[in-house]
Amino acid sequence: MKTIGVLALQGGFAKHLQMVSSLGVTAVPVRSEEELGTLDGIILPGGESTTIGMLLERRGLLAPLKEKIAGGMPVFGTCAGMILLAETIEHHHQSHIGLMDITVERNAYGSQVESFEADLEVDLYGVSHNLRGIFIRAPRIVRAGINVEVLSRFSHAPVLIRQKNMLAASFHPELGSDPILHEFFISHVL
Numbered sequence: 001m002k003t004i005g006v007l008a009l010q011g012g013f014a015k016h017l018q019m020v021s022s023l024g025v026t027a028v029p030v031r032s033e034e035e036l037g038t039l040d041g042i043i044l045p046g047g048e049s050t051t052i053g054m055l056l057e058r059r060g061l062l063a064p065l066k067e068k069i070a071g072g073m074p075v076f077g078t079c080a081g082m083i084l085l086a087e088t089i090e091h092h093h094q095s096h097i098g099l100m101d102i103t104v105e106r107n108a109y110g111s112q113v114e115s116f117e118a119d120l121e122v123d124l125y126g127v128s129h130n131l132r133g134i135f136i137r138a139p140r141i142v143r144a145g146i147n148v149e150v151l152s153r154f155s156h157a158p159v160l161i162r163q164k165n166m167l168a169a170s171f172h173p174e175l176g177s178d179p180i181l182h183e184f185f186i187s188h189v190l
């Protein structure tokens with residue numbers, strides 16, 4: 001039986017826990033280094049990336065988490081979780097994991113229309129799937145390195161990407177009704 005951790009320091013971790021559990025997989029909140037040890041994979045939720053990064057550092061979790069992911073632990077970062085994974089965050093100096101070969105711009109989809117939904121086509125290895133993407137003060141991927149696979153785009157920018165054991169979305173798949181990306185993470189990335 002697989003166990004998926006959901007980083008539960010701040011932000012939208014509850015819906016991720018629910019979605020993973022609804023797929024019949026054990027989901028546990030993660031708040032300490034000890035809790036990292038027993039996981040098959042981890043989800044980094046949306047929220048405020050500066051706060052999550054600061055709490056990761058304060059709790060001594062940043063270095064061990066980075067080490068685990070660099071060592072191959074599967075990770076799925078959504079929104080702020082994707083920002084934490086990005087190698088470069090434009091215009092901001094904040095604590096982050098920095099292992100994905102991407103540059104992101106925080107809150108990049110405009111300050112007036114801060115949140116929106118869009119119909120996305122996601123390409124899950126030959127199987128194309130329509131998904132409603134919920135974007136909440138979402139980051140934009142402004143650069144993706146050659147090792148980064150783009151699984152979906154919205155208005156030309158990648159919004160769902162994979163680099164080896166790391167999957168990331170600039171939107172919130174846990175807030176929709178379709179668990180396809182959680183299923184994909186569990187079956188293909190794990």
Ligand SMILES: NC(=O)CC[C@H](N)C(=O)O
Pocket residue numbers: 045046047048049050078079080081083106107136137138139
């Ligand atoms: N929904 C989200 O996770 C928003 C991310 C947030 N704007 C940040 O920069 O951290």
